Amino acid sequence: MKGLLGHDMKIDKLLIWPNKQLFQRSNKVENFDKDLEDTLKQMFVLMQTYNGAGFAAPQAGIMLRMFVMRRTEAECGLAIVNPEIIERSNETFENAEGCLSFPGVFIPIKRYASIKVRFQTENGDFVEMPFAQTEAGIVQHEIDHLDGIPFIKMLSELNKARIAPLLKKIKRSIKSHRSSQTQK
Numbered sequence: 028m029k030g031l032l033g034h035d036m037k038i039d040k041l042l043i044w045p046n047k048q049l050f051q052r053s054n055k056v057e058n059f060d061k062d063l064e065d066t067l068k069q070m071f072v073l074m075q076t077y078n079g080a081g082f083a084a085p086q087a088g089i090m091l092r093m094f095v096m097r098r099t100e101a102e103c104g105l106a107i108v109n110p111e112i113i114e115r116s117n118e119t120f121e122n123a124e125g126c127l128s129f130p131g132v133f134i135p136i137k138r139y140a141s142i143k144v145r146f147q148t149e150n151g152d153f154v155e156m157p158f159a160q161t162e163a164g165i166v167q168h169e170i171d172h173l174d175g176i177p178f179i180k181m182l183s184e185l186n187k188a189r190i191a192p193l194l195k196k197i198k199r200s201i202k203s204h205r206s207s208q209t210q211k
């Protein structure tokens with residue numbers, strides 16, 4: 028069987044806005060095999076390389092409902108597959124969020140202050156776990172990625188206007204990167 032990434036392929040790409048795949052809904056993970064485990068491991072490496080708090084599979088062009096995240100209190104991270112938010116607190120909180128797919132953009136986003144998530148581990152076991160504050164924010168941010176909702180979609184018009192120059196800068200840097208590539 029051909030793996031998730033195709034034969035011998037490694038995840039080494041990070042999709043940057045406005046890549047269309049960032050706006051697509053990912054598919055449920057059905058096969059909990061060695062290949063899935065390898066992919067999640069590579070996602071961890073990529074998250075650490077880019078110093079991210081979380082990393083969702085579609086950010087690497089893998090359209091599957093899974094992500095990895097750092098834990099604030101623990102050394103090791105967490106792999107979350109097929110997540111579903113089953114409880115949401117009434118209270119919300121606002122936190123400055125960044126996203127590896129939007130380099131240099133940090134913006135306050137309102138999130139549920141605590142949530143309970145049902146998900147599967149890399150082995151396919153079902154788990155229910157509560158998350159609060161920063162971690163709850165990360166989980167909600169990553170689940171949005173799985174639904175094709177990058178965090179700028181959550182912004183108020185005012186904040187959209189505020190980050191417009193930053194988005195222009197990202198577009199410019201992608202263009203200059205491409206033209207420098209074609210010159211080689």
Ligand SMILES: [Zn+2]
Pocket residue numbers: 125126127128168172
């Ligand atoms: Zn993100």
